[in-house]
Amino acid sequence: MIEKLNKAFSKLPGVGSKTAQRFIYHLLERDRLGGLELAKALTDAMEKVKNCEKCRTLTEKNICEICSNDVRDDSQLCIVETPSDIHVIEQSGVYTGKYFVLSGYLSPIDGIGASELGLDELEVLLSNQSVSELILATNATIEGEVTAHYIHNLAKKYQIKTTRIAHGIPLGGELEYTDINTIAHALSGRKDYN
CATH class of the missing domain: 1.10.8.420 (RecR Domain 1)
Structure with missing residues (x-):
């Protein structure tokens, strides 16, 4: 036992x-x-607990609280890899749009393709809804970047603006302790200082 x-x-x-x-x-x-x-x-x-019929997060209801909240901005759709990513973003208190959960990332070697991630459902959502901005919040891994690129191309078909969450040096982080790839990504993604 x-x-x-x-x-x-x-x-x-x-x-x-x-x-x-x-x-x-x-x-x-x-x-x-x-x-x-x-x-x-x-x-x-x-x-x-099951998947929300709209965004695919975990919920006890057919439609989760975020998707059923009329105050949330339907024009913004944030794409995340896992339901726990939603929790992290919600803790920031900044994002007021809706979500779509992939439950993974593209990985042909592991047999995970577009249909396993619900990208066909996402395409239906993009074609039927009034989404004006797709926010890519996949992880900054090779698989996450490939997945983000695939979704970006999907959004282009429907002339939907695609943005990517910033990756780089964390607030309070020191350059001395930051890895080279993070520094390179932060430098290539720099913005104007206002």
Whole structure:
């Protein structure tokens, strides 16, 4: 039973066998009630959480709170790789548009193409809606850049303005500790100083 639990916990990102073992023994020795609450919460989530029919984020409803919010700007659509990216952007309190979640990035080697990312759904959305700006917020990885380029070309078909979130030196970051690729990207993406 403990080995089965270890294998289950080890499936989580960043959790190895030793960390899983620490979780298991903590719950079994010190917090059985917490373990039961965790099991119930996981079961409930696995049974009730699904993808939003519009943006593909995770929600308990058919349409998530952001998509059903009439105050949000329908003309801006931010493309993200994961539902957790939405959470990070929302914490900034700056963006007031809507989202589309890819749940990954283009990776032909791994068998992930346009249809696996819902890009056919995105194209329908772009052709039917009044989106005037597509904001590409994919990660600054090779796969993220390839995915962003693909989506940019898709948006061009519908004459939709495409912007890319800025990447570069983080606020409070020091050049001395920044990698060369980040510095190069920051220099190539520089803007006028106002």
